[in-house]
Amino acid sequence: MKKIKVHIADDHKILIDGISAVLKIQEDIEIVGCSLDGAQTIEWFEENTADVLVLDISMPNVNGIEVMQSFQKKRVIPNIIILSSYDEMKLIREVLKIGAKGFLTKKCAGEHIVEAIRSVNSGKQYFSESIQKKMVDFLSGAGEENNPESTFFSPLTEREKEVLKLIGNELSTKEIAEKLFISVNTVETHRKKLMKKLGVKNVVGLVIYAMKNRII
Amino acid sequence: MKKIKVHIADDHKILIDGISAVLKIQEDIEIVGCSLDGAQTIEWFEENTADVLVLDISMPNVNGIEVMQSFQKKRVIPNIIILSSYDEMKLIREVLKIGAKGFLTKKCAGEHIVEAIRSVNSGKQYFSESIQKKMVDFLSGAGEENNPESTFFSPLTEREKEVLKLIGNELSTKEIAEKLFISVNTVETHRKKLMKKLGVKNVVGLVIYAMKNRII
DNA sequence: TTCGACATCACCGTTTTCAGTTAGTCTAAA
Protein backbone atom coordinates (compact mmCIF):
# COMPACT_ATOMS: atom_id res chain seq x y z
CA MET A 1 0.00 0.00 0.00
CA LYS A 2 1.21 3.48 -0.79
CA LYS A 3 1.58 5.60 2.29
CA ILE A 4 0.87 9.30 2.51
CA LYS A 5 4.18 11.11 2.71
CA VAL A 6 4.11 13.90 5.28
CA HIS A 7 6.54 16.68 6.12
CA ILE A 8 6.13 18.67 9.35
CA ALA A 9 7.46 22.20 9.80
CA ASP A 10 7.38 23.80 13.24
CA ASP A 11 10.04 25.45 15.32
CA HIS A 12 8.97 23.54 18.42
CA LYS A 13 10.76 20.22 18.14
CA ILE A 14 8.68 18.79 20.93
CA LEU A 15 5.53 19.42 18.92
CA ILE A 16 7.01 17.70 15.86
CA ASP A 17 8.07 14.73 17.94
CA GLY A 18 4.64 14.58 19.53
CA ILE A 19 2.75 14.72 16.26
CA SER A 20 5.17 12.20 14.81
CA ALA A 21 4.35 9.80 17.61
CA VAL A 22 0.65 10.19 16.81
CA LEU A 23 1.13 9.73 13.08
CA LYS A 24 3.47 6.75 13.41
CA ILE A 25 0.61 4.71 14.79
CA GLN A 26 -1.33 5.25 11.56
CA GLU A 27 -0.68 2.63 8.94
CA ASP A 28 -1.35 4.84 5.94
CA ILE A 29 0.89 7.73 6.97
CA GLU A 30 4.64 8.06 6.77
CA ILE A 31 6.79 10.94 7.97
CA VAL A 32 9.40 11.68 5.37
CA GLY A 33 10.87 14.85 6.79
CA CYS A 34 10.62 17.70 9.21
CA SER A 35 12.08 21.18 9.59
CA LEU A 36 12.46 23.69 12.36
CA ASP A 37 12.11 26.90 10.40
CA GLY A 38 10.94 28.22 7.07
CA ALA A 39 14.34 28.30 5.45
CA GLN A 40 14.86 24.62 6.23
CA THR A 41 11.44 23.82 4.82
CA ILE A 42 12.11 25.51 1.51
CA GLU A 43 15.51 23.85 1.31
CA TRP A 44 14.06 20.42 1.99
CA PHE A 45 11.48 20.77 -0.77
CA GLU A 46 14.21 21.74 -3.24
CA GLU A 47 15.53 18.19 -3.07
CA ASN A 48 12.56 16.17 -1.87
CA THR A 49 8.82 15.87 -2.18
CA ALA A 50 5.95 15.06 0.12
CA ASP A 51 2.23 14.60 -0.36
CA VAL A 52 1.26 16.75 2.59
CA LEU A 53 3.02 19.56 4.40
CA VAL A 54 1.92 20.41 7.93
CA LEU A 55 3.07 23.99 8.30
CA ASP A 56 3.31 26.37 11.24
CA ILE A 57 3.01 30.08 10.50
CA SER A 58 5.03 31.60 13.31
CA MET A 59 8.61 30.54 12.69
CA PRO A 60 11.88 32.42 12.96
CA ASN A 61 13.79 33.66 9.92
CA VAL A 62 11.27 32.65 7.27
CA ASN A 63 7.68 32.24 8.38
CA GLY A 64 5.03 29.89 7.03
CA ILE A 65 3.47 32.40 4.69
CA GLU A 66 6.80 33.16 3.10
CA VAL A 67 7.31 29.42 2.66
CA MET A 68 3.99 29.16 0.81
CA GLN A 69 4.85 32.15 -1.33
CA SER A 70 8.11 30.51 -2.33
CA PHE A 71 6.11 27.45 -3.45
CA GLN A 72 3.87 29.45 -5.74
CA LYS A 73 6.63 29.62 -8.31
CA LYS A 74 7.21 25.88 -8.28
CA ARG A 75 5.43 23.35 -10.46
CA VAL A 76 4.80 20.63 -7.91
CA ILE A 77 3.53 21.81 -4.58
CA PRO A 78 2.39 19.70 -1.66
CA ASN A 79 -1.03 19.85 -0.08
CA ILE A 80 -0.59 22.27 2.76
CA ILE A 81 -2.25 22.12 6.16
CA ILE A 82 -1.68 25.17 8.32
CA LEU A 83 -1.21 24.38 12.00
CA SER A 84 -1.18 27.70 13.79
CA SER A 85 -1.50 29.16 17.25
CA TYR A 86 -3.49 32.03 15.84
CA ASP A 87 -6.85 31.90 14.11
CA GLU A 88 -7.71 35.42 13.08
CA MET A 89 -9.90 35.73 10.02
CA LYS A 90 -7.30 37.78 8.22
CA LEU A 91 -4.76 34.99 8.65
CA ILE A 92 -7.21 32.36 7.44
CA ARG A 93 -8.05 34.37 4.35
CA GLU A 94 -4.43 35.03 3.65
CA VAL A 95 -3.33 31.41 3.68
CA LEU A 96 -6.35 30.28 1.66
CA LYS A 97 -5.50 32.86 -0.97
CA ILE A 98 -2.06 31.41 -1.44
CA GLY A 99 -3.20 27.83 -1.59
CA ALA A 100 -3.60 26.23 1.84
CA LYS A 101 -5.86 23.18 1.73
CA GLY A 102 -6.46 22.87 5.45
CA PHE A 103 -6.34 24.91 8.63
CA LEU A 104 -6.08 23.71 12.21
CA THR A 105 -5.32 25.58 15.39
CA LYS A 106 -2.99 24.14 17.97
CA LYS A 107 -5.93 23.90 20.29
CA CYS A 108 -7.30 21.01 18.27
CA ALA A 109 -6.98 17.35 19.23
CA GLY A 110 -4.31 15.09 17.82
CA GLU A 111 -6.76 12.92 15.92
CA HIS A 112 -7.83 15.88 13.82
CA ILE A 113 -4.40 16.21 12.31
CA VAL A 114 -4.73 12.62 11.10
CA GLU A 115 -8.12 13.33 9.55
CA ALA A 116 -6.80 16.52 7.99
CA ILE A 117 -3.88 14.73 6.38
CA ARG A 118 -6.13 12.06 4.86
CA SER A 119 -8.59 14.69 3.64
CA VAL A 120 -6.19 16.97 1.84
CA ASN A 121 -4.32 14.00 0.40
CA SER A 122 -7.53 12.81 -1.25
CA GLY A 123 -8.15 16.23 -2.75
CA LYS A 124 -10.57 17.49 -0.14
CA GLN A 125 -10.14 20.46 2.14
CA TYR A 126 -10.10 20.30 5.92
CA PHE A 127 -10.88 22.89 8.55
CA SER A 128 -11.25 22.35 12.27
CA GLU A 129 -14.66 23.05 13.74
CA SER A 130 -13.63 26.31 15.35
CA ILE A 131 -12.22 27.54 12.05
CA GLN A 132 -15.37 26.54 10.19
CA LYS A 133 -17.40 28.51 12.68
CA LYS A 134 -15.14 31.53 12.23
CA MET A 135 -15.59 31.34 8.50
CA VAL A 136 -19.37 31.08 8.72
CA ASP A 137 -19.54 33.95 11.20
CA PHE A 138 -17.41 36.06 8.96
CA LEU A 139 -19.43 35.33 5.84
CA SER A 140 -22.71 35.93 7.62
CA GLY A 141 -21.41 39.21 8.98
CA ALA A 142 -21.72 38.04 12.58
CA GLY A 143 -18.00 38.23 13.23
CA GLU A 144 -16.36 41.32 14.59
CA GLU A 145 -13.30 41.05 12.44
CA ASN A 146 -14.30 42.67 9.20
CA ASN A 147 -11.39 44.90 8.52
CA PRO A 148 -10.23 44.04 5.03
CA GLU A 149 -7.36 46.54 5.04
CA SER A 150 -5.39 45.08 7.89
CA THR A 151 -3.31 42.07 6.98
CA PHE A 152 -1.85 39.35 9.09
CA PHE A 153 1.28 39.32 7.03
CA SER A 154 2.93 41.90 4.81
CA PRO A 155 6.26 41.55 3.13
CA LEU A 156 8.56 43.97 4.91
CA THR A 157 11.91 45.11 3.59
CA GLU A 158 15.04 44.13 5.47
CA ARG A 159 15.47 47.66 6.75
CA GLU A 160 11.91 47.78 7.98
CA LYS A 161 12.37 44.51 9.85
CA GLU A 162 15.54 45.90 11.37
CA VAL A 163 13.74 49.01 12.59
CA LEU A 164 10.84 46.94 13.86
CA LYS A 165 13.17 44.69 15.80
CA LEU A 166 14.73 47.72 17.49
CA ILE A 167 11.30 49.10 18.30
CA GLY A 168 10.68 45.74 19.95
CA ASN A 169 13.78 46.29 22.06
CA GLU A 170 11.99 49.26 23.58
CA LEU A 171 14.20 51.77 21.83
CA SER A 172 12.83 55.21 21.04
CA THR A 173 13.01 56.68 17.56
CA LYS A 174 16.01 58.74 18.60
CA GLU A 175 17.87 55.74 19.97
CA ILE A 176 17.16 53.74 16.83
CA ALA A 177 18.46 56.59 14.69
CA GLU A 178 21.70 56.63 16.66
CA LYS A 179 22.08 52.87 16.48
CA LEU A 180 21.58 52.75 12.72
CA PHE A 181 23.51 55.95 11.97
CA ILE A 182 20.56 57.51 10.16
CA SER A 183 18.41 60.55 10.78
CA VAL A 184 15.53 60.59 13.23
CA ASN A 185 13.33 61.67 10.34
CA THR A 186 14.20 58.52 8.45
CA VAL A 187 13.36 56.28 11.35
CA GLU A 188 10.06 58.07 11.62
CA THR A 189 9.43 57.46 7.95
CA HIS A 190 10.14 53.75 8.40
CA ARG A 191 7.84 53.71 11.37
CA LYS A 192 5.03 55.32 9.43
CA LYS A 193 5.58 53.04 6.49
CA LEU A 194 5.39 50.02 8.80
CA MET A 195 2.15 51.20 10.35
CA LYS A 196 0.63 51.84 6.97
CA LYS A 197 1.73 48.49 5.53
CA LEU A 198 0.45 46.55 8.51
CA GLY A 199 -2.71 48.58 8.84
CA VAL A 200 -2.18 49.37 12.50
CA LYS A 201 -2.81 52.53 14.50
CA ASN A 202 0.30 52.79 16.61
CA VAL A 203 3.36 51.12 17.98
CA VAL A 204 1.22 48.63 19.87
CA GLY A 205 0.05 47.11 16.59
CA LEU A 206 3.61 46.96 15.38
CA VAL A 207 4.75 45.02 18.43
CA ILE A 208 1.87 42.56 18.17
CA TYR A 209 2.67 41.95 14.52
CA ALA A 210 6.36 41.55 15.32
CA MET A 211 5.70 38.99 18.03
CA LYS A 212 3.28 36.96 15.94
CA ASN A 213 5.75 36.92 13.08
CA ARG A 214 8.75 36.20 15.28
CA ILE A 215 10.56 39.40 14.38
CA ILE A 216 10.98 40.02 18.08
CA MET B 1 5.48 -1.95 39.07
CA LYS B 2 4.43 1.46 40.19
CA LYS B 3 4.15 3.87 37.32
CA ILE B 4 5.01 7.55 37.46
CA LYS B 5 1.76 9.51 37.44
CA VAL B 6 1.97 12.52 35.15
CA HIS B 7 -0.35 15.45 34.60
CA ILE B 8 0.16 17.74 31.58
CA ALA B 9 -1.02 21.35 31.45
CA ASP B 10 -0.86 23.26 28.19
CA ASP B 11 -3.46 25.22 26.29
CA HIS B 12 -2.45 23.56 23.03
CA LYS B 13 -4.36 20.31 22.98
CA ILE B 14 -2.35 19.05 20.06
CA LEU B 15 0.82 19.36 22.11
CA ILE B 16 -0.73 17.43 24.98
CA ASP B 17 -1.91 14.70 22.64
CA GLY B 18 1.51 14.58 21.03
CA ILE B 19 3.41 14.32 24.29
CA SER B 20 0.88 11.77 25.50
CA ALA B 21 1.63 9.62 22.48
CA VAL B 22 5.31 9.78 23.30
CA LEU B 23 4.80 8.98 26.98
CA LYS B 24 2.36 6.14 26.36
CA ILE B 25 5.14 4.13 24.78
CA GLN B 26 7.06 4.28 28.05
CA GLU B 27 6.31 1.46 30.42
CA ASP B 28 7.06 3.35 33.60
CA ILE B 29 4.93 6.41 32.88
CA GLU B 30 1.21 6.88 33.12
CA ILE B 31 -0.82 9.94 32.20
CA VAL B 32 -3.40 10.54 34.85
CA GLY B 33 -4.74 13.90 33.74
CA CYS B 34 -4.36 16.95 31.61
CA SER B 35 -5.67 20.48 31.59
CA LEU B 36 -5.96 23.29 29.06
CA ASP B 37 -5.45 26.30 31.31
CA GLY B 38 -4.24 27.23 34.75
CA ALA B 39 -7.65 27.29 36.37
CA GLN B 40 -8.31 23.72 35.25
CA THR B 41 -4.93 22.65 36.56
CA ILE B 42 -5.54 24.05 40.03
CA GLU B 43 -8.99 22.53 40.08
CA TRP B 44 -7.69 19.11 39.07
CA PHE B 45 -5.11 19.08 41.85
CA GLU B 46 -7.80 19.93 44.42
CA GLU B 47 -9.28 16.48 43.89
CA ASN B 48 -6.38 14.45 42.50
CA THR B 49 -2.67 13.98 42.79
CA ALA B 50 0.17 13.25 40.41
CA ASP B 51 3.87 12.60 40.83
CA VAL B 52 4.93 14.98 38.10
CA LEU B 53 3.30 18.02 36.57
CA VAL B 54 4.44 19.16 33.14
CA LEU B 55 3.44 22.81 33.11
CA ASP B 56 3.32 25.47 30.42
CA ILE B 57 3.77 29.08 31.51
CA SER B 58 1.82 30.93 28.86
CA MET B 59 -1.81 29.96 29.37
CA PRO B 60 -5.00 32.02 29.30
CA ASN B 61 -6.86 33.05 32.48
CA VAL B 62 -4.39 31.68 34.99
CA ASN B 63 -0.82 31.21 33.84
CA GLY B 64 1.74 28.66 34.94
CA ILE B 65 3.39 30.86 37.51
CA GLU B 66 0.10 31.59 39.18
CA VAL B 67 -0.57 27.86 39.25
CA MET B 68 2.72 27.27 41.06
CA GLN B 69 1.98 30.09 43.48
CA SER B 70 -1.33 28.49 44.33
CA PHE B 71 0.53 25.26 45.14
CA GLN B 72 2.83 26.94 47.62
CA LYS B 73 0.08 26.97 50.20
CA LYS B 74 -0.65 23.27 49.80
CA ARG B 75 1.00 20.47 51.73
CA VAL B 76 1.54 17.98 48.93
CA ILE B 77 2.87 19.43 45.73
CA PRO B 78 3.92 17.55 42.63
CA ASN B 79 7.34 17.71 41.06
CA ILE B 80 7.00 20.41 38.47
CA ILE B 81 8.67 20.51 35.07
CA ILE B 82 8.23 23.77 33.21
CA LEU B 83 7.74 23.37 29.46
CA SER B 84 7.84 26.85 28.01
CA SER B 85 8.26 28.61 24.69
CA TYR B 86 10.35 31.26 26.38
CA ASP B 87 13.69 30.82 28.07
CA GLU B 88 14.69 34.18 29.44
CA MET B 89 16.89 34.09 32.50
CA LYS B 90 14.37 36.08 34.50
CA LEU B 91 11.73 33.45 33.82
CA ILE B 92 14.05 30.61 34.76
CA ARG B 93 14.98 32.29 38.04
CA GLU B 94 11.37 33.04 38.80
CA VAL B 95 10.13 29.48 38.43
CA LEU B 96 13.11 28.03 40.31
CA LYS B 97 12.36 30.39 43.17
CA ILE B 98 8.85 29.03 43.53
CA GLY B 99 9.86 25.40 43.33
CA ALA B 100 10.18 24.12 39.77
CA LYS B 101 12.31 20.97 39.57
CA GLY B 102 12.90 21.02 35.83
CA PHE B 103 12.87 23.33 32.86
CA LEU B 104 12.58 22.50 29.19
CA THR B 105 11.91 24.70 26.21
CA LYS B 106 9.52 23.61 23.50
CA LYS B 107 12.47 23.47 21.17
CA CYS B 108 13.70 20.35 22.90
CA ALA B 109 13.22 16.84 21.59
CA GLY B 110 10.45 14.55 22.78
CA GLU B 111 12.82 12.09 24.45
CA HIS B 112 13.99 14.81 26.83
CA ILE B 113 10.60 15.13 28.39
CA VAL B 114 10.76 11.44 29.24
CA GLU B 115 14.17 11.85 30.82
CA ALA B 116 12.99 14.92 32.69
CA ILE B 117 9.99 13.11 34.14
CA ARG B 118 12.13 10.22 35.38
CA SER B 119 14.68 12.60 36.85
CA VAL B 120 12.37 14.80 38.85
CA ASN B 121 10.38 11.79 40.02
CA SER B 122 13.51 10.32 41.55
CA GLY B 123 14.29 13.56 43.35
CA LYS B 124 16.75 14.95 40.86
CA GLN B 125 16.47 18.14 38.89
CA TYR B 126 16.41 18.35 35.12
CA PHE B 127 17.33 21.15 32.74
CA SER B 128 17.69 20.94 29.01
CA GLU B 129 21.13 21.64 27.60
CA SER B 130 20.23 25.09 26.31
CA ILE B 131 18.87 26.05 29.72
CA GLN B 132 21.96 24.74 31.47
CA LYS B 133 24.07 26.85 29.17
CA LYS B 134 21.97 29.91 29.91
CA MET B 135 22.38 29.35 33.61
CA VAL B 136 26.14 28.95 33.37
CA ASP B 137 26.44 32.02 31.16
CA PHE B 138 24.41 33.99 33.62
CA LEU B 139 26.37 32.89 36.64
CA SER B 140 29.70 33.50 34.93
CA GLY B 141 28.56 36.95 33.91
CA ALA B 142 28.81 36.13 30.20
CA GLY B 143 25.10 36.55 29.61
CA GLU B 144 23.62 39.82 28.51
CA GLU B 145 20.52 39.49 30.62
CA ASN B 146 21.58 40.79 33.97
CA ASN B 147 18.77 43.10 34.79
CA PRO B 148 17.54 42.04 38.21
CA GLU B 149 14.79 44.65 38.37
CA SER B 150 12.77 43.48 35.41
CA THR B 151 10.57 40.52 36.10
CA PHE B 152 9.00 38.02 33.77
CA PHE B 153 5.87 37.95 35.84
CA SER B 154 4.34 40.40 38.28
CA PRO B 155 1.01 40.08 39.96
CA LEU B 156 -1.20 42.76 38.42
CA THR B 157 -4.49 43.90 39.84
CA GLU B 158 -7.66 43.17 37.89
CA ARG B 159 -7.97 46.79 36.91
CA GLU B 160 -4.42 46.90 35.68
CA LYS B 161 -4.98 43.82 33.55
CA GLU B 162 -8.11 45.41 32.15
CA VAL B 163 -6.23 48.54 31.17
CA LEU B 164 -3.38 46.50 29.75
CA LYS B 165 -5.79 44.49 27.64
CA LEU B 166 -7.25 47.68 26.20
CA ILE B 167 -3.78 49.02 25.50
CA GLY B 168 -3.26 45.81 23.56
CA ASN B 169 -6.35 46.61 21.52
CA GLU B 170 -4.45 49.63 20.22
CA LEU B 171 -6.59 52.04 22.18
CA SER B 172 -5.12 55.38 23.25
CA THR B 173 -5.27 56.57 26.83
CA LYS B 174 -8.19 58.80 25.98
CA GLU B 175 -10.14 55.98 24.35
CA ILE B 176 -9.50 53.71 27.33
CA ALA B 177 -10.73 56.42 29.70
CA GLU B 178 -13.96 56.72 27.73
CA LYS B 179 -14.45 52.99 27.62
CA LEU B 180 -13.97 52.54 31.37
CA PHE B 181 -15.81 55.74 32.35
CA ILE B 182 -12.82 57.05 34.27
CA SER B 183 -10.55 60.04 33.90
CA VAL B 184 -7.65 60.20 31.49
CA ASN B 185 -5.45 60.96 34.47
CA THR B 186 -6.41 57.69 36.09
CA VAL B 187 -5.63 55.67 33.00
CA GLU B 188 -2.27 57.39 32.83
CA THR B 189 -1.64 56.47 36.44
CA HIS B 190 -2.46 52.84 35.71
CA ARG B 191 -0.18 52.96 32.72
CA LYS B 192 2.67 54.35 34.76
CA LYS B 193 2.11 51.85 37.52
CA LEU B 194 2.16 49.02 34.99
CA MET B 195 5.44 50.20 33.53
CA LYS B 196 7.00 50.52 36.95
CA LYS B 197 5.79 47.12 38.14
CA LEU B 198 6.97 45.36 35.01
CA GLY B 199 10.20 47.31 34.83
CA VAL B 200 9.72 48.40 31.23
CA LYS B 201 10.46 51.68 29.52
CA ASN B 202 7.37 52.23 27.44
CA VAL B 203 4.24 50.76 25.94
CA VAL B 204 6.31 48.35 23.86
CA GLY B 205 7.41 46.54 26.98
CA LEU B 206 3.83 46.41 28.20
CA VAL B 207 2.64 44.76 25.01
CA ILE B 208 5.43 42.18 25.05
CA TYR B 209 4.61 41.31 28.65
CA ALA B 210 0.92 41.09 27.82
CA MET B 211 1.48 38.75 24.91
CA LYS B 212 3.82 36.46 26.82
CA ASN B 213 1.35 36.27 29.67
CA ARG B 214 -1.68 35.85 27.41
CA ILE B 215 -3.36 39.00 28.61
CA ILE B 216 -3.75 39.96 24.97
C1' DT C 1 -8.62 50.88 64.71
C1' DT C 2 -4.77 51.58 62.21
C1' DC C 3 -2.38 50.36 58.23
C1' DG C 4 -1.57 49.21 53.53
C1' DA C 5 -3.19 48.19 48.95
C1' DC C 6 -6.09 49.80 45.46
C1' DA C 7 -8.45 52.93 42.53
C1' DT C 8 -9.43 57.31 41.61
C1' DC C 9 -8.08 62.21 40.03
C1' DA C 10 -5.11 66.41 39.28
C1' DC C 11 -1.25 69.46 37.73
C1' DC C 12 3.01 70.12 35.73
C1' DG C 13 6.45 70.10 32.02
C1' DT C 14 9.08 67.57 28.67
C1' DT C 15 9.60 64.28 25.15
C1' DT C 16 7.87 61.34 21.71
C1' DT C 17 4.70 59.78 18.53
C1' DC C 18 1.80 60.32 14.71
C1' DA C 19 -0.05 62.30 10.22
C1' DG C 20 0.62 64.51 6.00
C1' DT C 21 3.57 65.97 2.44
C1' DT C 22 7.61 66.49 -0.46
C1' DA C 23 11.87 65.13 -2.42
C1' DG C 24 16.64 63.51 -3.46
C1' DT C 25 19.63 59.28 -4.48
C1' DC C 26 20.49 54.66 -5.81
C1' DT C 27 19.72 50.20 -7.74
C1' DA C 28 17.65 46.69 -10.30
C1' DA C 29 14.28 45.30 -13.42
C1' DA C 30 11.42 45.97 -17.65
Place this chain on the structure above:
DNA sequence: TTTAGACTAACTGAAAACGGTGATGTCGAA
Protein backbone atom coordinates in the same frame (compact mmCIF):
# COMPACT_ATOMS: atom_id res chain seq x y z
C1' DT D 1 16.52 53.94 -20.87
C1' DT D 2 12.72 54.59 -18.37
C1' DT D 3 10.49 53.02 -14.28
C1' DA D 4 9.57 51.36 -9.86
C1' DG D 5 10.93 50.40 -5.28
C1' DA D 6 13.95 51.18 -1.38
C1' DC D 7 16.29 54.20 1.58
C1' DT D 8 17.26 58.39 2.85
C1' DA D 9 15.82 63.13 4.71
C1' DA D 10 13.19 67.34 6.03
C1' DC D 11 9.24 70.27 7.75
C1' DT D 12 5.06 71.31 10.39
C1' DG D 13 1.60 70.87 13.80
C1' DA D 14 -1.38 68.29 16.68
C1' DA D 15 -1.83 64.57 19.79
C1' DA D 16 -0.21 61.40 22.92
C1' DA D 17 3.02 59.44 26.01
C1' DC D 18 6.10 59.83 29.84
C1' DG D 19 7.90 61.29 34.60
C1' DG D 20 7.20 63.14 39.00
C1' DT D 21 4.42 64.37 42.84
C1' DG D 22 0.58 64.77 45.78
C1' DA D 23 -4.11 63.88 47.34
C1' DT D 24 -8.61 61.54 48.20
C1' DG D 25 -11.78 57.71 49.53
C1' DT D 26 -12.62 52.73 50.11
C1' DC D 27 -11.86 48.35 51.76
C1' DG D 28 -10.01 44.47 54.07
C1' DA D 29 -6.51 42.53 57.00
C1' DA D 30 -3.55 42.81 61.05
